[in-house]
Amino acid sequence: MSRIAKALTTAALAVSLAACSSVSLDDKAGAGGADGSGILDPFNPQSILAKQRSVYFDFNSYTVSEQYRSLVETHGKYLVSTPQQRVVIEGNTDARGGSEYNLALGQRRAEAVRRMLTLLGVSDTQVETISLGKEKPKALGNTDADYAENRRADFNYKR
Amino acid sequence: MTFNRPYPAPSACKTSGTALSGWLLACLVTMLALLFAGAAQAQLRVDISGTGAQQYPVAIADFSGDAAGSQIAEVIRADLTRSGQFRLIATTGSTLNVDSTIAFDEWRTRGADFIAYGSVIRLSDGRFEVKYRLGDTVKRGSLDGFTVSGTEKELRRMSHQIADRIYEKITGIKGVFATRIAYVLKQGKTYELQIADADGQNPQVALRSREPIISPAWSPDGARLAYVSFESGKPVVYVHHLTTSKRAPVANYKGNNSAPAWSPDGNTLAVVLTRDGLSQIYTLGANDGSNLRRVTRSPLIDTEPVFAPDGRSLFFTSDRSGSPQIYQTGLDGGEPRRISFNGGYNISPRISPDGKTLLTVTRRDGTYRIASLNLATGAESLLTDGRDDQSPSFAPNGMQVLYAAIQGGRSVLAGVSSDGRVRQTLSVLNGEIREPTWGPFSQ
Numbered sequence: 001m002s003r004i005a006k007a008l009t010t011a012a013l014a015v016s017l018a019a020c021s022s023v024s025l026d027d028k029a030g031a032g033g034a035d036g037s038g039i040l041d042p043f044n045p046q047s048i049l050a051k052q053r054s055v056y057f058d059f060n061s062y063t064v065s066e067q068y069r070s071l072v073e074t075h076g077k078y079l080v081s082t083p084q085q086r087v088v089i090e091g092n093t094d095a096r097g098g099s100e101y102n103l104a105l106g107q108r109r110a111e112a113v114r115r116m117l118t119l120l121g122v123s124d125t126q127v128e129t130i131s132l133g134k135e136k137p138k139a140l141g142n143t144d145a146d147y148a149e150n151r152r153a154d155f156n157y158k159r
Numbered sequence: 160m161t162f163n164r165p166y167p168a169p170s171a172c173k174t175s176g177t178a179l180s181g182w183l184l185a186c187l188v189t190m191l192a193l194l195f196a197g198a199a200q201a202q203l204r205v206d207i208s209g210t211g212a213q214q215y216p217v218a219i220a221d222f223s224g225d226a227a228g229s230q231i232a233e234v235i236r237a238d239l240t241r242s243g244q245f246r247l248i249a250t251t252g253s254t255l256n257v258d259s260t261i262a263f264d265e266w267r268t269r270g271a272d273f274i275a276y277g278s279v280i281r282l283s284d285g286r287f288e289v290k291y292r293l294g295d296t297v298k299r300g301s302l303d304g305f306t307v308s309g310t311e312k313e314l315r316r317m318s319h320q321i322a323d324r325i326y327e328k329i330t331g332i333k334g335v336f337a338t339r340i341a342y343v344l345k346q347g348k349t350y351e352l353q354i355a356d357a358d359g360q361n362p363q364v365a366l367r368s369r370e371p372i373i374s375p376a377w378s379p380d381g382a383r384l385a386y387v388s389f390e391s392g393k394p395v396v397y398v399h400h401l402t403t404s405k406r407a408p409v410a411n412y413k414g415n416n417s418a419p420a421w422s423p424d425g426n427t428l429a430v431v432l433t434r435d436g437l438s439q440i441y442t443l444g445a446n447d448g449s450n451l452r453r454v455t456r457s458p459l460i461d462t463e464p465v466f467a468p469d470g471r472s473l474f475f476t477s478d479r480s481g482s483p484q485i486y487q488t489g490l491d492g493g494e495p496r497r498i499s500f501n502g503g504y505n506i507s508p509r510i511s512p513d514g515k516t517l518l519t520v521t522r523r524d525g526t527y528r529i530a531s532l533n534l535a536t537g538a539e540s541l542l543t544d545g546r547d548d549q550s551p552s553f554a555p556n557g558m559q560v561l562y563a564a565i566q567g568g569r570s571v572l573a574g575v576s577s578d579g580r581v582r583q584t585l586s587v588l589n590g591e592i593r594e595p596t597w598g599p600f601s602q
Contacts, residue, residue, distance in 0.1 A: 088393075097527065098520055098549055099373045099594065100418045100431070101476055101483055101506045103394060104438035104460040107415055111437060129433065130393040131415050135371035 040078045042085075042157035049078055053155040055113055056148065059094075062108040064116055072113060075155050076120030083123060088156045089113045091131040092138070094147035099133060106131030109153045209581040211243040215329050218248040218271035222289065223256035224278040227314055231279060231289060234318035238336040238358065239325065241574070242558070243581025257290040267296040275325055286310055291321045293328055303328045315361065333600065335554040340561060341365070341375045341384055342572060342595035344587065352386060354401065357554075357597070359572060359585040365399060366406070376419050377598045378445070385409070385419035385428055385445070396430050398445060409448040410441075420464045420473075421445065429454070429464035429473055438462045440475055442490065454490060461486075465508055474498065474508040474517065485519055499532065501539050507550065511557045516577070518542075518551040518560060529562050531577065542579040552596045553577070561597045 042049040053075070055068040064072060079085060091106030110129035117127055139146035219236050222228030239245040248271040255261070255276035266274045277291035286308055293303040305324055307317045316337060323334030336357055344351045344362075350372045355362040366372065370389040377384060382401060387394045394417045396410035410416040414433030421428060428445045431438045440455040440462070454473065455461040460483070463476040467487070477486050477495070482503040488495035499505035504522035511517070514534075521530040526545030533539070542560060551562040557577060564573035564584060570593050571586035586592070
């Protein structure tokens, strides 16, 4: 009973956090209703959870910037409402610097997202944070745009 | 006959007879060698530049008695040349075997302080017996003699062993030509963990994967490699027995598992885990991952541990001061001591076998270079020019440093003498070489 009550409380807290932080989320959900992006299902390619699953970071930054708060909150809300669903947050870095230090930096990015999810009421058991460092770059070039594309944390949902 | 595989004699592998100033970047040696070893097919190119502070003039005569003799001499010459510590004296016109009487004065006149020579015979069972002698033309006497036998396949290794003896007799320092290196070769989307001889020849594939492999680390006895494989979708530390090819995860906790480092006795691994949040350093049993113990406790990143040669402390990278720097800590905790102070980015600590010198990768003016830090005086020297030099490791005798460098947009194997004077690159023509690490003395 107390566990259920706690879950409800944290869920309510998450919703209230989501509601007060941004309006863009509602806009997207509303606009996407027709094409399915309003569906909260990470395994449906049309869902906002599948389409918007990357948090980008500035150079040398390891905190979630304001523009990605609503994205994280959308995922947080879904995870709170689906407590059996597990997710891996994968941190990435650009190609500059050593492999192991970049692995550690990518972890900082993944952890920044996880901490936000925890504040939203997502259980620690649902979330694993890992880092791919600079080893799995999405953009393969060496331009500033490529580097920016690779400074990223992705939501990777597990079936 | 050949050494088991097509092995064209390296072209122009001599510094010629001209006297070279030790202070000039005068020696430019290029060898092109084709390699065909099992599935690890690669074309290697070796470029060497610079000369050592002191160069011993040495003549290496072709060994007599079998066609293999000239190739044995070529391997020895190439080894000594790569060290930067020798100047080869031409042996044109001379025919020496292991029983020859050496005209010391004549070789002294030619400019050689030392003359190596010998014989090779094919035994009735098909094996080869190689006998070698080393003469000192100044003292006019024999310095060394050695007989080794093995199969045709082992001729290169036997040649490296002779080069090691010549190196040690003349310099007083143990040679590393018969040691091995490990590195990751990336070709397209395939990653191969390869083991090769110290000269980059004879590569063997230890592991092939579609996912990244990083941070290979040799056990002190050279029998095992620890490394990080992403094959399960995230970094997991494996220990791989090279003779049996048996491998097993030793650290596979929630989050990342990475940066393995062996204790000097080979029983313990230091690893980096994120099971408790950000990257922190732990130790565990190298055989089965037992006895997990946390070593560092900081709110930010602690990574890249390496054991001091006495096994009692760890050097590691931490950004606890706001930028990545090198620290040293005892294994039982206590306040870590900061070691690096030059520049805002020092990572990848590697300690010399004598414990006196620390290598780091340092960022200077946007380029990554290998720095060498004298731990007693704090004096630093930059061994390389960048722009993206990574993954340094000492040869087991401390005289050379292996690292990964960018050349022509690709990552290649590079070496530099510990004093920074002699540099070489060894590039594969169709792939990128990453994460190189020099193995221990062969046992």
